[in-house]
Amino acid sequence: MSAAHDDLTGRARLRDAAIESFAAHGFDESLRTIAARAGVSAGLVRHHFGTKEALRAACDATVLGRYRTLKTDSMDAAPQQLFAQLPSSREGGLLIVYILRSVREGGAAGREFMEHMIAEALDFSRDAVARGLVVPSRNEEARVRFLVQQSIGALVVSFAMGPELPLDDFGAVMDRFYAQSMLPTLELYTEGLFTRSDYLDEYLAYLAGTTNPPAGPREKT
Amino acid sequence: MSAAHDDLTGRARLRDAAIESFAAHGFDESLRTIAARAGVSAGLVRHHFGTKEALRAACDATVLGRYRTLKTDSMDAAPQQLFAQLPSSREGGLLIVYILRSVREGGAAGREFMEHMIAEALDFSRDAVARGLVVPSRNEEARVRFLVQQSIGALVVSFAMGPELPLDDFGAVMDRFYAQSMLPTLELYTEGLFTRSDYLDEYLAYLAGTTNPPAGPREKT
DNA sequence: TAGGAAGCTACTCGCCTGTATAGCCGGAGA
DNA sequence: TCTCCGGCTATACAGGCGAGTAGCTTCCTA
Incomplete structure (x- = not known):
């Protein structure tokens, strides 16, 4: 037990x-x-x-269960990063590595982990938008799926490039990753990338021309 | 030959x-x-x-060589996405899938592919900044590494989630991916994510307190 | 105290892998 | 015409794998 x-x-x-x-x-x-x-x-x-x-x-x-437990046990806050205070303990680091490997491998387990993290992030994102900390999106779910896919993907790739993951003091590896990506992340999230909104405007016009008016767009499988 | x-x-x-x-x-x-x-x-x-x-x-x-050839042969432009017009041909799609799988697997080959793409993106990014299309970064290389890691990572994860990659008409798979991520990408790149610059300011202050003044920060291994 | 189930081990089987060896076959050169 | 040589095949081998079988010990219970 x-x-x-x-x-x-x-x-x-x-x-x-x-x-x-x-x-x-x-x-x-x-x-x-x-x-x-x-x-x-x-x-x-x-x-x-x-x-x-x-x-x-x-x-x-077991991993999913323990991940849920660890997440709900420490509900202090998760500022802007998934996996915030999780890798502090060896147990948490182990879970993260296991999950990342599952995602990297693909298959049903990886999908389940991804959907779980997306659901978490969606809750967090809606709250952040409601509190005025994050700008709203024209499609909240699509943005969250995209952001999680990118964040997890960056971790997967970063760890895949390294020679091997030290199971112990995994927190150090995580710290190094954040040290490299924190500045670009904050820059991008704060200042964006483009100086003008031409690309977005054009794409929105293109979308308006092809589908129904962009009120509440929904994915179409 | x-x-x-x-x-x-x-x-x-x-x-x-x-x-x-x-x-x-x-x-x-x-x-x-x-x-x-x-x-x-x-x-x-x-x-x-x-x-x-x-x-x-x-x-x-062979894959790296063909990738180089295909890239230099079609130097028309690559608006904001790596892998822009590449998957149009079956050959190009094949190369992309091979490269993504190499990155996903890790090892020397994956690292080489990544470094190659980062170098390409760095050239492109510097040019875009010089032309005033993209806001400058406090650390161009770190930003580019970060963006490539995220973009490639998102592709790797997205394709890992799918049941299997159809080697033929890979362009359709690519189109579906872009259809899902184009709006969030343009929103993020144009409007950012945070409503205020507190997080960035705090982190910059923290950086200024720990290292040398933030004129030309460099990675420390 | 006898019985029996559960936890655990030792051994075996067939399969598939990468690698190794020996030899076939057809065409070019002397 | 003989000969050699490179492309190619058939077959074998050792090792590791997951899975299967039989049997031992231990402890709980009737």
Whole structure:
């Protein structure tokens, strides 16, 4: 039940070892390696989970659950960045790396993590707009999806470029990333990029000409 | 020598088949599958390239070369997006998918592609600033690295979320992506995100307090 | 105290991978 | 015409993988 890290039953130890292995070295990590990390035999994976896919699913569910818990436990505030105070603990860093790897790999789990983060960001964004801190968008959801996709994508790419992610003191890696991107982020968010609004105006005119009047545009699949 | 697709020598056919396989299904595609796609035997890979790693290196070099060629051949203009008119041809789409997959996978090849695109974008950005189209940044290179990382990252994530990339008519996939992100991009680039400059001002003050005066800040590794 | 289930391990199987070796075949040069 | 040589194939090999089977220990319960 709890998220302690010591003498647990084999199933929990195996699951936690798999989460660490997956986060550290990717989802192709072999069952034998995972079992060795957990200090148990390889056959125990099959005994408890049946298949590797099922073990992976259990890891995904556990990570998502712990992520939710950590996020709601520390509702102090998240100024402008997702993953704000999360990587302070080793546990939080582990979760972030696992999630980023899931997104990078694609598949159902990555999609679920993305949708979860988009929903969070949408709440946050609406509140920020209501409080007058953020300019409104002509399509709030599209903007949030776009911003999350960009932010997470930048993290994914940045970490993919590095030689390897140190699972411990992941906070240092995160700090380095923010140190490199904080100034450009604030510049872009505060001052924009274009000196004139020609491009936007033209595109809005183009949109008005092709679809219904831009009151409440909605995605069309 | 040329990039035709029909009766080539086995080495070229093998290399081209590997590029398509890697782009379509990832770099774990087996040598036998690649050879089958090329219509040759699996042993020929070893005969011509020695190891799979060497085949991969040949593919990387070929893709980078073709990308350079395609980019310089069509120097008409690239309004605000990298990969502007590139995916119009099947060849161009193939290259983009291959590059995105390389970046997503990480490693030396992905780093090289990234640095190449950053250098391109830096040229373009300096020119745009000089022409008064784009506001100057306090650190041009940091901004460009950040923007490229975000743009490529968004593409990587977006394509990772999709079930599979259709190698043919990749232009349609690209169009769909731009259709979803064009409005948020133009809004953000034109109007920014924050209503006030508090965050930026505070961060600049913080920077001024920790380092040398912010005249020409430089990255510190 | 006997029984039985649960937790766990040792061993095995078939498959697929990259790599290695031996040899076939056709065309160019002497 | 003989010969050699490069392109190419067929087959083999060792290793790692996920999955399957059988059996051991331990502890709880009837």
